[in-house]
Amino acid sequence: MGSVQRPSLLPNAYCLLPHEIPMLLIKCPICGVVGDETDFHYGGEAHVRRPASDHPDRISDGEQRDYLFMRKNPRGPHHERWRCDRGCGKWFNAIRDTLTMEFLATYGIREEPPAI
């Protein structure tokens, strides 16, 4: 999308039109509402499994570190959680490209990721 020239005191100055303002547009897969990113809440990497849920009696320091701090942090498709703050209030999962900002898929919070 190109910028649109506006009359201005400054030569070559321009303003962003509303549809050019860079931000994420997100569609909630549960209630179907479409909103910008301020209508949603980011919840970090999805599918991070808490070791205490699996074997609370024997958790190594390494497992606990991985759970709390180690992240995949890919450049490209990223599995992540979002909450539909101003719609249904439900959490859901999404696959978003961290380079292009494109949402490739959304799916339920308890579901396995779809193939993309």
Add this chain to the structure above:
Amino acid sequence: MSRYSVFSLARNALSGHRDWGEAWRSPEPKPAYDVVIVGAGGHGLATAYYLARNHGLANVAVLEKGWLGGGNTGRNTTIIRSNYLQDPSIRIYELARSLYEDLSQELDFNMMFSPRGVMMLCQTEHELRAFRRTAHANRIAGLDCRMITPAEVKRIVPIINDDKNARYPILGAYWQPRGGTARHDAVAWGYARAADARGVDIIQNCEVTGISRDGNRVTGLDTTRGHIRTRKIAVVVAGSSSLLMAMAGLRMPIESLCLQALVSEPIKPVLDCVIMANTVHGYISQSDKGELVIGGGTDPYNNYSQRGSFPSVQHTVTALVETFPIISRLRMLRMWGGVVDMTGDRSPIIGKTDVEGLYVNCGWGTGGFKSIPGSGFVFADTIANDRPHPIAEPFGLNRFLEGRFIDESVAAAVAH
């Protein structure tokens, strides 16, 4: 390398400034180096410089995917301060701040270091108490910092809104008179020129595509300009740390987020210090050109695009307009984003890794620029001696295993 001085300026003026030599060479990569530094930002170049100056290691290459200083070194708001809460942070940031004091003389390159004072506003009772605690910690550490009253704030910053009924009134501030700003590009250029003069090869447009290992020891790197053999690799690639370390099979406790900044159109001098307003998420200073330089918090989600989203900028500017009403009609000229490494405790990672010969310096989050000289100083020592420098030691990767965090996220929730 010819020295920059009033005499060289006069001499070159006679030839119309057409004969200035290049500031650094653009050499072809050699087949092997003693140390290869990945990333020619401020931290990487400073590391190379101190390797050469302090440790006599000049067979060093700095590889850069793009152009030197083109990442976060050229994308920050140039703030320098050292008034952190935790002792390890105070030591490394104050080492950096003190090195900035005479860096221009040492590198023969004008950093435009301007210790104009950094003022951290207290706009809630909680913030006031938190900064008093930091002030006590800093006094014990010997930093030149003090709490100031709302009247002193108004005297130093006449444009500030001191309305007692404001949503976030000014209750005082934490003042570091020797904090300030410097020219960010000049820091990269100065270190590059000085490192090059000592024999370091700075190789731009050379992307690392793989790290080769023999067992648990690094043996070299694959790059877009061929394979380079080395037994010591230092990764200093803020924003891409997870990607580079993954080439050596390591996962990192890091997420890459976008941090934005923006500048206004230039106006006459209205602000002669740096102001950080942590409660409302904004910081502001005025450049020598007259532009107001504005920054805020990171965007919330992982982002490698070097472009942020508008709501973060709006949030920052909204807060600053309430604190500085005169800026409400200023137009903003430019906005940009940089990809920063965020760690769980908002402190950097400096040191050795589980792979022999692989060193890492990353995770500076939103506070990388101010720390460049100190970071390079201790990282060079760590690489040369294959053990953490005492100031770098608390920042090792093992702290995430041991639960021994350097928690600055509580001490300064936004602006590092």
